[in-house]
Structure formats: C-alpha cells, structure tokens
Amino acid sequence: MTAPQSPRRPALAPALDLAALVSDRETRIIVCCGSGGVGKTTTSAALALAAAEAGREVVVLTIDPARRLAQSLGLVELDNEPRLVETPGTEGELHAMMLDMKRTFDDVVSAHSTPERAEVIFANPFYQALSSSFAGTQEYMAMEKLGQLRASDRWDLVIVDTPPSRSALDFLDAPNRMSRFLDGTMIRLLTAPARAGGRAGVRLVGAGFMLFSRIISKILGGQLLNDISAFVSALDSMFGGFRERADATYQLLRQPGTSFVVVAAPEPDALREASYFVDRLSTEGMPLAGLVLNRTHPPATTTLSATRAEAAAEAVAEAGGPGSKLAAGALRVHAERMTVAAREQRLADRFTSAHPEVPVRAVPAAAGDVHDLDGLRVMGEALLAAEGDTGTGTPRSRVLPVRPPAG
Amino acid sequence: MTGKGGTGKTTVAAALALSLAADGRHVLLVETEGRQGIAQLFDTPPLPYEERRVAVARGGGEVKALAIDVEAAFLEYLEMFYSLKRAGRALRKMGAIDFATAIAPGLRDVLLTGKIKEAVTRRQDGRPVYDAVVVDAPPTGRITRFLNVTNEVAGLARSGPIKTQSDGVMAVFRSPQTAVHLVTLLEDMPVQETADAISELTAAGLPVGSVIVNMATEPLLPQASLSRTAEGRLTGSDLLPALTAAGIAAAPEVATGLAAEAVEHARRWVAQDALRGDVEALGRPVVELPLSSSPIDLGCLFELADRLEGHLQTEAAA
Numbered sequence: 231m232t233a234p235q236s237p238r239r240p241a242l243a244p245a246l247d248l249a250a251l252v253s254d255r256e257t258r259i260i261v262c263c264g265s266g267g268v269g270k271t272t273t274s275a276a277l278a279l280a281a282a283e284a285g286r287e288v289v290v291l292t293i294d295p296a297r298r299l300a301q302s303l304g305l306v307e308l309d310n311e312p313r314l315v316e317t318p319g320t321e322g323e324l325h326a327m328m329l330d331m332k333r334t335f336d337d338v339v340s341a342h343s344t345p346e347r348a349e350v351i352f353a354n355p356f357y358q359a360l361s362s363s364f365a366g367t368q369e370y371m372a373m374e375k376l377g378q379l380r381a382s383d384r385w386d387l388v389i390v391d392t393p394p395s396r397s398a399l400d401f402l403d404a405p406n407r408m409s410r411f412l413d414g415t416m417i418r419l420l421t422a423p424a425r426a427g428g429r430a431g432v433r434l435v436g437a438g439f440m441l442f443s444r445i446i447s448k449i450l451g452g453q454l455l456n457d458i459s460a461f462v463s464a465l466d467s468m469f470g471g472f473r474e475r476a477d478a479t480y481q482l483l484r485q486p487g488t489s490f491v492v493v494a495a496p497e498p499d500a501l502r503e504a505s506y507f508v509d510r511l512s513t514e515g516m517p518l519a520g521l522v523l524n525r526t527h528p529p530a531t532t533t534l535s536a537t538r539a540e541a542a543a544e545a546v547a548e549a550g551g552p553g554s555k556l557a558a559g560a561l562r563v564h565a566e567r568m569t570v571a572a573r574e575q576r577l578a579d580r581f582t583s584a585h586p587e588v589p590v591r592a593v594p595a596a597a598g599d600v601h602d603l604d605g606l607r608v609m610g611e612a613l614l615a616a617e618g619d620t621g622t623g624t625p626r627s628r629v630l631p632v633r634p635p636a637g
Numbered sequence: 638m639t640g641k642g643g644t645g646k647t648t649v650a651a652a653l654a655l656s657l658a659a660d661g662r663h664v665l666l667v668e669t670e671g672r673q674g675i676a677q678l679f680d681t682p683p684l685p686y687e688e689r690r691v692a693v694a695r696g697g698g699e700v701k702a703l704a705i706d707v708e709a710a711f712l713e714y715l716e717m718f719y720s721l722k723r724a725g726r727a728l729r730k731m732g733a734i735d736f737a738t739a740i741a742p743g744l745r746d747v748l749l750t751g752k753i754k755e756a757v758t759r760r761q762d763g764r765p766v767y768d769a770v771v772v773d774a775p776p777t778g779r780i781t782r783f784l785n786v787t788n789e790v791a792g793l794a795r796s797g798p799i800k801t802q803s804d805g806v807m808a809v810f811r812s813p814q815t816a817v818h819l820v821t822l823l824e825d826m827p828v829q830e831t832a833d834a835i836s837e838l839t840a841a842g843l844p845v846g847s848v849i850v851n852m853a854t855e856p857l858l859p860q861a862s863l864s865r866t867a868e869g870r871l872t873g874s875d876l877l878p879a880l881t882a883a884g885i886a887a888a889p890e891v892a893t894g895l896a897a898e899a900v901e902h903a904r905r906w907v908a909q910d911a912l913r914g915d916v917e918a919l920g921r922p923v924v925e926l927p928l929s930s931s932p933i934d935l936g937c938l939f940e941l942a943d944r945l946e947g948h949l950q951t952e953a954a955a
Contacts, residue, residue, distance in 0.1 A: 549882050
C-alpha cells in the first residue's frame with residue numbers, strides 16, 4: 231500500500247550515516263572535497279577526531295588550516311610529517327599533518343634519484359618555481375601525499391582535506407593536467423634541442439615552432455628555456471614519468487575502501503559546484519558517501535512561521551510592558567531564522583531533486599569559528615549523531631522538517 | 638579591491654565603481670580572474686575582452702567594465718612590442734600561450750597589470766579617458782605578488798620591453814593615485830588575512846586604502862540585553878510574560894525555542910562585535926556595508942555605492 235505522492239513534493243534525501251562510515255574497518259580513505267570556503271578543513275578534522283574516538287588509527291592531511299585550528303591540532307612545526315594529537319581518553323589515535331607541497335615534491339625527487347642528481351634538480355630555478363608556485367602543484371602533491379600515507383599502512387584510516395580551489399573538480403583534474411604538462415609534447419619539443427642535439431623535433435613542427443621558441447626566449451629569457459631543458463632531462467632518466475605516478479594515485483581513489491564526502495555551504499554557488507562534483511564522481515566510478523551541508527541554520531522550534539512571528543513581534547512591542555522589547559526581539563530573531571532556514575532547505579531540495587540518491591547530513595553553523603578540539607567534538611557530534619535525535623523534530627538530513635501531508 | 642575569497646570583493650568593487658562614477662565621471666571596472674562575476678552582478682551577458690558600458694550613474698556618469706583575457710592581452714602585447722600579430726594567432730592555435738603562462742606564472746600578472754596601467758594612463762584630447770579605474774583584484778593571499786610586478790619579472794627579464802613596462806606599472810601602483818582597499822567580514826579568518834595582507838603590502842611599498850567590512854548585521858535584540866543573553870542567561874520563562882501580555886498563546890517549548898535562538902543570535906553578534914576592535918586596530922579607515930537581505934541587484938549596488946561615497950568624502954575631507 232503506497233500513498234500517491236503529490237507531484238510538487240520534492241524527493242526526500244536519504245540520511246547520510248557517517249558514524250557507520252568512519253567505524254567501518256573497510257573504510258581506508260575519506261576524501262573531503264568541495265569548493266573553497268565551505269569548511270572542508272574543519273569537516274575533515276572533526277571526522278578524523280570522531281573516527282579516533284570510534285577506535286580508529288587515523289591520520290588527517292589538512293591543506294591550509296586556520297592558524298588557531300592548526301595550533302590546537304599541534305601543527306606548529308612544518309615538518310611535513312604526521313604528528314600525534316593529544317586526545318585524552320580516546321580509544322584510537324589521531325595524527326594530523328599539514329601539507330608542505332615543496333617538501334613533498336623534494337621528497338619525491340629524493341626518493342627516486344641519487345643524492346647528486348637530486349642536488350642538481352633542487353638547484354634548478356625552474357624546479358624551484360614549479361615546486362612552489364605552479365598552478366596545480368598543491369593538488370598534485372596532496373594526491374602524492376595521500377598515496378604515501380595510504381601506502382605506509384601505519385594508519386587504518388586516512389582522511390584528506392582538498393586544496394582550496396574555486397572548483398572542487400581541480401583536485402581530480404590538476405594532477406593529470408600537470409603530469410600531462412610535464413610529459414607533454416610542448417615541453418619535449420621545447421627541450422628537444424638540448425636533449426637530442428636538435429633537429430628531430432624541429433622538423434616535425436616546422437617554422438611555427440621555431441617562432442614560438444624564439445618568442446619564448448625573447449620574452450621569458452633564454453635562461454628559462456635552458457633551466458627547463460636541464461630539469462626535464464634530469465627527471466627523464468630518473469623515474470618513469472610523472473603521468474604514471476599521478477595515474478597510480480588516481481586509481482587508488484577508485485578502489486573499494488575509498489569514500490568521498492562532498493562538503494557544501496547552503497549557497498547556490500557551493501551547491502552548484504557540489505553538483506558538478508557528484509556527477510563527475512559517478513562518471514569516474516568513484517564512491518560517494520554523501521553531501522555534508524555545512525553551516526545551516528535550523529530553527530529551535532518550527533511551530534511558529536516567519537509571518538506569524540513577525541506579527542507577534544509587532545503585537546508584543548505594541549502591548550509594551552516589562553520584557554516586551556526583549557520578547558519582540560526574540561520573535562524577530564525567530565522570523566529571520568525561519569526565513570533563512572526556508573531558503574537553505576529550498577536549495578537543499580533543489581540539489582536532491584537533481585541527485586535523489588545522494589545521502590545528506592546538515593550541520594548547523596557554530597556561533598563562532600571552530601578552532602579547538604572541543605569545537606571539533608561538537609562538530610563531530612553534529613556529523614555523526616543519529617538522524618532523528620535533534621529534539622526539535624527536524625531530522626539531521628534537513629534544515630526544516632518535512633511538512634505533514636495535508637489532511 | 639582585494640579580500641579573502643567569499644567576502645564579496647567583486648560586489649564591493651562594483652559598488653565603488655558606481656560611487657566614483659557619480660556626477661558625470663567615467664570609471665572602468667576591471668575583472669582579473671576570468672570569472673565573469675561582474676557580468677553576473679550587472680546582469681549582462683559574459684563580457685568580451687572589450688570595454689563595455691554596464692551602468693550609468695547620476696549626472697551622466699558611466700561605468701564601463703572589462704574582463705581581461707590573458708591570451709588576448711598576450712596577443713595585444715606581442716603586437717605592440719614585437720609586431721607579431723599573425724604569428725600570435727598561430728601560437729594561440731598551438732596552445733602555446735597557455736603553455737607560456739603556465740611555465741612562467743609571473744607572466745600572467747605582468748600582462749594583467751600592464752593592461753590596467755594602460756587604462757589608467759590612457760589619454761584623449763589632453764585628458765585621461767577614465768577618472769578612475771577600479772580593479773576586482775586577486776584575493777588577499779595573492780594580492781602583493783600580483784601588484785609587485787617588478788619583483789615578479791626580476792626572474793623573467795632583466796632588460797627589454799617587459800622590464801621597462803613593469804617599471805612603468807610599478808611607478809603607477811606605488812604612486813598616490815593608487816589605493817589598495819581590503820574587503821573583510823567580521824570573522825576570524827578574513828580579519829587575520831586582512832592584517833597579513835596590510836603588512837605585506839606596506840612592506841612592498843604599495844599604498845593601502847580603507848578596510849571595508851562587508852555584510853555587517855544589526856542586532857535584532859535590544860542592546861541592553863545582548864551581553865546577558867550571549868552568556869546564555871535567557872530562558873523561555875523570561876519571555877512568556879510579555880508574550881502572554883500581548884495575548885499570544887505560546888506553548889512553553891516554543892518560548893524555550895525562541896530563547897535558544899535569541900541566545901545564539903546574541904552570541905554570534907557579540908563574537909562579530911569583538912572583531913570590530915581587531916579591525917580598528919589595523920589603523921586604516923574603516924567603513925561598514927550592511928548585509929543585504931535579498932540577492933544583490935543593481936538597486937542594491939547603488940545603495941552600497943551611497944555608503945561608500947559618504948565614506949570617501951569623509952576620508953577626503955580628513
């Protein structure tokens with residue numbers, strides 16, 4: 231017996247069970263992604279702490295944590311290695327580290343070459359620019375570090391925060407883009423004279439390329455070309471291509487045991503990005519755990535609508551008397567809150583109608599910044615607690631309760 | 638105009654351009670990050686690499702907008718300094734321009750800032766074409782590198798047209814004609830990043846302008862009860878008598894809910910207000926822009942522009 235659904239009623243998002251995800255021993259990697267400024271770093275750290283409390287040996291790789299959060303995780307020294315976070319009374323263990331992209335790049339070079347060769351590469355000005363400021367290096371090195379942490383088997387769960395780019399897709403695309411660039415035709419042609427004595431590459435592309443090479447050396451200086459040549463030939467003989475390396479880590483993201491958690495704020499841009507990302511994961515066959523809708527504003531009571539609260543505020547102010555200003559203010563706060571919550575729920579519904587299968591967990595905004603372990607614990611509770619136990623009648627997958635069907 | 642991502646710097650840049658265009662002046666609003674945020678704000682189709690009028694202001698003033706396309710700027714540059722127009726097009730087809738800006742990220746900034754300087758110094762009939770140029774610049778984390786072009790090209794070119802040009806750009810950016818304004822919210826991270834950016838800009842000899850606190854809110858509770866409420870000293874039973882006196886039959890759990898929301902509101906406001914002190918301590922002129930309750934449209938931009946105009950006049954008088 232199924233009741234016919236009103237066509238206007240949006241599909242309900244399934245509940246996201248993060249408690250089950252983090253305590254499942256089969257879960258080995260959780261990637262938190264989403265566009266910049268939605269709280270990915272705090273979400274990753276809160277999930278990691280919660281997982282440690284659930285008995286896991288966790289390492290969380292953060293990219294660019296706020297200073298106070300970094301301090302509270304003990305991330306004061308930038309040694310590019312995980313540090314144990316003091317969490318008294320925790321069953322498991324929490325390690326945290328902050329990505330140092332230059333250091334990670336240096337380590338890759340060192341690990342695959344002789345000390346003399348590595349010195350040559352480190353001193354190369356093009357390498358220095360590439361490893362510290364190239365667009366995509368951060369994503370590439372985050373991916374690399376993730377591979378290393380997973381391979382070490384010292385932790386049974388690796389949680390990764392992704393770099394703060396405008397597009398969530400950059401995390402998946404940048405490493406490939408960069409390895410393609412390093413292995414690419416252009417760089418090979420450009421460096422062909424240095425590597426093969428000159429003529430072969432030039433014949434292939436002809437005059438257009440000669441011109442390009444001339445312009446590049448004119449504008450950027452011949453030295454840069456020489457640096458690139460030297461760098462590429464040093465790498466070439468050293469290890470089997472950047473592309474294979476990036477590919478290997480990319481494959482890791484497809485394996486069972488990896489889960490993606492997409493984080494978005496209840497705002498149109500962030501949810502649009504989340505939507506693209508969800509589509510992309512499904513094309514790539516990468517497992518999505520669900521959407522964390524971060525910094526929502528669920529009201530503490532929903533029996534009074536925004537309109538009625540506004541009217542009541544006026545009535546209270548008019549009646550006057552002791553405490554009337556405060557009570558009228560509280561009613562206005564509630565009216566505003568209901569309006570905000572309705573907008574947030576509308577945005578969430580729109581996401582769900584496009585992706586009805588994606589589980590959702592809404593996480594209420596904290597009154598201030600989350601910058602210590604207590605703050606992370608509160609957020610972890612909001613991420614992991616059971617779907618129905620809010621005490622306000624609003625399930626944790628939503629900002630406002632589902633209206634009871636009319637009649 | 639710079640600011641941490643998400644602080645609304647594009648909106649504030651657009652409002653500033655409108656306020657500067659009042660009384661018949663001509664202003665150019667420049668987009669540097671290829672996001673077409675300006676087109677969205679003014680509700681126009683995506684901007685081409687061309688100066689287009691996007692708004693008129695009172696007294697016949699106008700705002701034109703330009704989204705700088707790095708590739709097009711590169712071609713323009715090749716043509717201007719090397720007379721390489723057709724070769725440039727061939728390079729574009731090969732993807733070579735992408736490549737060049739990728740291997741030398743500094744090149745990108747040089748092209749963007751070069752174009753900005755050109756617009757600032759452009760003259761017609763003996764007077765500047767634009768009374769002001771407003772740049773929706775890269776975020777606080779990148780702003781000093783972006784503007785400090787001489788430093789950027791030091792690694793690229795020691796002589797030649799690039800070097801000469803960047804010296805010219807630097808002269809404009811370091812002159813009193815330029816002011817770098819910073820947009821922030823009353824939140825920890827943006828305020829911290831604003832402080833960092835101010836010290837970096839100052840160290841690089843770049844002139845810092847005002848700090849603009851965006852999306853500021855007014856408390857809905859009476860001032861006198863804010864701090865008490867923020868301490869959590871408000872319960873449903875404190876609210877019930879006034880509700881009842883006005884004839885509103887609220888269940889106790891509704892009153893409890895109202896109290897809980899009021900406490901949260903007060904806490905948030907007190908935390909924001911505490912950051913006002915940090916913003917003042919930056920030692921720059923400060924102006925606050927209110928949070929808009931509706932999505933930003935042109936009318937809303939004009940309201941923000943009015944606020945900024947008032948601020949600029951006070952600053953000019955001081």
